[in-house]
Amino acid sequence: MAVMEDIRGPDLRHATADLDPESFTWLKELSYKENLTSLNLVKFLKSATKEYQYLDVGCGPGNFLAERLLPRLHPFARVVSTDISEDMIQYAQEHHKKPKVNFEVLDIEKGDVHFIINMYGLFDRLYSFLTFHYIWDLPKVYRNISRLLKDGGECLVVYFTRTGITDVWHQIYQNEEWQLYMPDLSSMFAERYCFNEPVDEKKLGDLEKSAVKAAGLELVACHTYSSVWTFSSADACLGAYIPFFKLDSRVPEEKRAHFWDTWRSALREASVSKDGAISLVYDVIVVHSQKPSTSAAQAQ
Template identity: 25%
Template sequence: MSVETALSTPNRRTRTRKLRTSKLHTDKFQVTKMHNADLYQQSNNLQKRDALLCLEKHASKIKWKNSNNKIIDIGCGDGSVTNMLKKYLPDNYKLLGCDISESMVNFANNNHCNEQTSFTVLDIGGELPLRMENNFDHVFSFYALHWISDQKRVYRNIYNLLEEDGECFLIYLACSPVFDVYRILARKNKWATKLQDVEKYVSPYHDSTEPDKEIIKIMEEVGFDDIDVECKEMVFEYNDVDMLRKAVTAINPFNIPKEQYGDFLEDYMTVTSEMYRVDKANNNFNITFNYKLLIVYGHKPSNKSY
């Protein structure tokens, strides 16, 4: 079982105006890229923990309409966080979860769909369907947008999804040791070919000293106002090696052949153990991840076209 704690330290925050408001069996869990919804549901403790923390703090500040709130959750994955979001919504809503992965969307529809909630395939880094433009009062996204390198396009698409006077609330990674491990493995001859596009899967802000300012600049250029961006230092502790193995496999973005994945996972764990000086000889597994989380709010003004 993992132990999760949030680090209460001063955080970088920039704003333009006050916020208005035992060993993993890789044959059983084989996945070459992050499309195994069942495994993701079992291992996304960090994502759910952080989504819950941010919603508890900020949801009461969101400005809801009196009726018919139309909401979209970008990068819904297996739908478990989308399901958590419902607790913070007003009674009168329609909620659409979307993800680039068809298998994730199918899992979410099979497990979390009802008369107010449905799920569909959408690539937020690509072309928006015209029927979705100017169609939502609120855009949410949890742990998805760091996978997309073209951040200007992401924010332009979010802006275009919103109706006038709509709001977005987004959380995603600025930097994480996961990305450092990817880069280390990519430099090894053994994995260089398989991980040659490694930078596509590193957060655009991983090396940034001021990610909040970069995001504010993008959002202002797109047309948002009332922008609030916080870069928060976080901690998550793994004291169960199997839980970490599952978490790594669930978000693996690389096309690793099935027969090589067990070897890849072992190399990933070795690099991680060396980074954190894990005492494997005494079976003392404990890793504390320090990472930075972006918490973003923006408002689409009325009577202003992009």
């Protein structure tokens, strides 16, 4: 990632395009838990066939697709897996190349989805796991999703609305001593994302419903739930998260011990368990929508 000055400001949310692919895999078992929970919550309206074409939005390094999602989708015609980051897509191509799976760089919010349509046609089902907390313009993204789906096609979106780790990060960032070395997460995560305050589930649900409806989609179901992520110690938690933003290289050597002690103290305070392990609460929203079929739309 470039120096801190290069990622400040309104485009900081696109610093996610520069995250290290390998570091994403260190949290895979915990993130898999949320993805699989959401898949078990949702009942798709249409049964998949071997002719189905799927789109994966925000695939990251591609490990969840390869290890968990693809076995659920077989047999299929094609899966197109996308991410905003060229590095992520390159990593996915190198490590998770599979038959009938294509990887493409796509910014679902600011990019042009028509090149995907021109190359692959429309999709029967779209998945997006743990990506939409970076999406600022929900109506625009759902309009793009509507363009990508076939009539009757379905969409599953899963993302965080608040997490214990971002609460701690945001809290530490308020200390001017550390602002030079840490991204301002409130500029990266969507405006509706919550820091150090309760999640207004009704408000978030209404925002989703409004954006889905404005895009010409129908909201099938919207679920919210809380999960607990547990790490064996504060250092184990830091070891999993800090590489995302390469903070080791940003904090001066003479300040690092104090910096890590600040993090350890804040993590222990935020933990919902007090036995030495670090247990943090993660709030999740699961949104299932469908593009109406032409016949159904005409009947209405």
